[in-house]
Amino acid sequence: MDAAQQGIAAAQQASQDDTKSSAGDKYETGREMAQQETDRNMAQLNEANKLKVALNQINPSLTNDRVETGSVVITDTANFYVSISAGAISAEGETYMAISPVSPIGIKMKGLRIGEKFNLNDKVYKIKRIL
Numbered sequence: 001m002d003a004a005q006q007g008i009a010a011a012q013q014a015s016q017d018d019t020k021s022s023a024g025d026k027y028e029t030g031r032e033m034a035q036q037e038t039d040r041n042m043a044q045l046n047e048a049n050k051l052k053v054a055l056n057q058i059n060p061s062l063t064n065d066r067v068e069t070g071s072v073v074i075t076d077t078a079n080f081y082v083s084i085s086a087g088a089i090s091a092e093g094e095t096y097m098a099i100s101p102v103s104p105i106g107i108k109m110k111g112l113r114i115g116e117k118f119n120l121n122d123k124v125y126k127i128k129r130i131l
Contacts, residue, residue, distance in 0.1 A: 001048040007041035051084045058083055064130060067109040069101045072131035077123070082106055 011034045058070040067073055073080040079096040081089065086098035099106050108118040109127075117126045 001045060001052070004041045004045035004048060008038050008045070011037035011041065054084050065113055067112050067127070067130055072096065073109060073127060074129040074131070075125040075127055077125050080105070080109070082109065
């Protein structure tokens with residue numbers, strides 16, 4: 001979020017610093033590029049805010065006997081954190097794939113219990129623990 005906000009400020013400053021010279025097209029091109037950069041950073045900031053809201057809705061003190069949003073799922077193949085789609089994260093020497101509950105693998109896991117299996121892309125996963 002900080003990087004997007006800094007990018008927006010930099011693009012706006014670049015647009016303001018660009019003074020109109022005798023080459024009007026150059027000015028308009030520079031201004032348009034700054035606007036596109038601002039728009040791109042605004043989109044990233046909006047997406048980051050959505051992810052932050054999703055994470056804030058997870059209560060880390062709750063534990064379930066079934067896979068739900070907020071669950072840490074340990075399988076015989078990989079570890080998952082059902083939260084937001086954020087890729088691989090490391091904690092306490094272990095790697096976890098942060099996945100969205102509406103991703104294909106999140107949908108396959110939802111509601112499953114320890115010992116149950118699910119199949120994704122011809123690969124079978126067995127749930128060993130749910131934290």
